[in-house]
Amino acid sequence: MDVKIFDSNGEGQSYVVAGAVLSCSYGSTKSKLQAPFSHGVYSRGKAQLNIMDYKPNINIMPFGLCSSMANPAVAAATAANKGVLTRILCTPVVTMPWINGKQNVLIGKYPALLNKCTNQCMYAGIISIVDDGQE
Template identity: 40%
Template sequence: MSSFKAFGKPSDPAIEVGADPSISYVVRGAVLECECGSNPNILNLPMCHGAYIQGKPLMNVGDSKNIANIPATFGVCEALGEPCQPQVNMEWLNGKNDVLIDGKAVLTSESYVMCTKHPQGIIYVADDGQQKG
């Protein structure tokens, strides 16, 4: 799974995770992309967990529900040649397990989930949603 490091990550995270400055915490409004999708979309959090960075709600690995958190589409599923309707039946992977929000690992810029519609349907964080600079 080392290929996930090749995805575009925030180059100057406002809040870093541990010693690696390329990994950061993810907040509501982060930009998501799917390896098979034609368009990015926005990660949502209908109800805050009560933890914030720069006034923005932090996300946890449990925030992986279809439509509520993961958007209803990423444009066209290029692997299937039809409109994208992602189906996620798992929690985010690669959360920061030693930082918990509502009992679950905090979401990081290295987190991803798999879409069950196609084996190449990997949904990942393209931008953590934090204000830079």
């Protein structure tokens, strides 16, 4: 049974667990949200995550190839290719916790991560949760 939360406008939300699927607006592929350790709270046998689970290459893995011109490597490769957009391996640069966690439910001292949460890559990509991982 999935745990659903309903906000005041009736929109359903859910808690996010290890293995959730992420998407970046400038990435070529989706990736899975990793949890190298548990906060001691589980949903359907999977570790539940909080807003502090945002570390690049620990929690948030690469999204294939990056197409953001705000990424210096993409801009340089594109310039070298006479202005033709040249995608480069994605290395997300995320420096802040997830936005819009469930403030009144704490997982390991921090607000629970919800499927509506988003984050921002320093190269302008919006990172969103497309599947909460609960199956």
